[in-house]
Amino acid sequence: MAAYQFAGDFAAPPSKHRNKGGDRLCSCGIFRCCFGCCWRIFRCGLGCLCNLVCQIICAVLVIAAIAMLIVWLLFRPSNLEFRAGEASLTEFSLAGNTVRYNLALNVSARNPNSRLEIIYEDIEAVGYYHGQEFASDRLPAFSQEKETTRTITAEFEGQKDVSLGDEARANYEEEKSSGEFPIDVKVQLKIKLKVWLLTSPFSLKPSFDCDLNVPLNSSGKSYQGTDCTFDWRNIDLH
CATH class of the missing domain: 1.20.5 (Single alpha-helices involved in coiled-coils or other helix-helix interfaces)
Incomplete structure (x- = not known):
């Protein structure tokens, strides 16, 4: 075994x-x-x-x-206040479909709020003539303290092709004779609000509209200041 x-x-x-x-x-x-x-x-x-x-x-x-x-x-917060106080129009002419222009516009921006600071992140001014866009200008960003007024300047110079109907062309001839032109300037803003040390994490996109009647400098007429219409728009969460 x-x-x-x-x-x-x-x-x-x-x-x-x-x-x-x-x-x-x-x-x-x-x-x-x-x-x-x-x-x-x-x-x-x-x-x-x-x-x-x-x-x-x-x-x-x-x-x-x-x-x-x-x-x-x-x-x-109270509405921001804007007034187009000064305007200088050295050239505005229509040849065919081409508009030639040279416009400088000073706008006073007032923050009437006693506790809110306004941070202007983006400012774009666009000029319209009889509903047709003919110029734009992007303005520098800035911050505005409470209860202060600041002047911002938009400058439009150049030429652009526009599509005007017969009625608008007829109006242009009358305006040329009078030496005064209806120009609408719309300004789109992108702002943030600041309270003490707290800044809003989102942006507001209000705008204001300045409906102007601007005389040519050579016409001898003086420009009358215009109050602009302010409008709160949407909130941008990005």
Whole structure:
């Protein structure tokens, strides 16, 4: 019995070649398993971190927006006031479909609010003649303190092709004879409100419209200042 067991044990020695291969396969499998697990853990952690950061940013924006809404409701900001006080028109002529122009316009911008500072991020003035756009000018950004007035200047110079109907052309001839032209200047704003150290996280896009009758400088007539119409527009959350 003992001999049989010894013979059986002797007849089935472990294969060194097979074990070496098995060790290699086992080692590679463990490496791939560990690498895959680490990579999945890293991706999961990175994704969780990104989600956390996004949630924090969204929460801060929402809180800031709610705070500014409360400020808006508490202080009820008054409309900004604009007046086109000075205008100089040295050239305005129509030849065929081409308008040639040279207009300088000084506009006084007043912030009547006692607690709100206005941050002008973008200002674009566009000139229209009988409903046709003929000129534009982008003005520099600035900040305006509470209860202050500041003068901004729009300058239009150049030429542009416009599409005028027969009635508008007939009106032009009459206006040329009188030396005075109806020019509509629309100004689009992009602003933020500031209360103490808190600045609104969103932008407002109000506009104002100056409906002018501007005489040519050579006509000898004087320009009469014009109050502009202010209008609150939409809120830009970007």
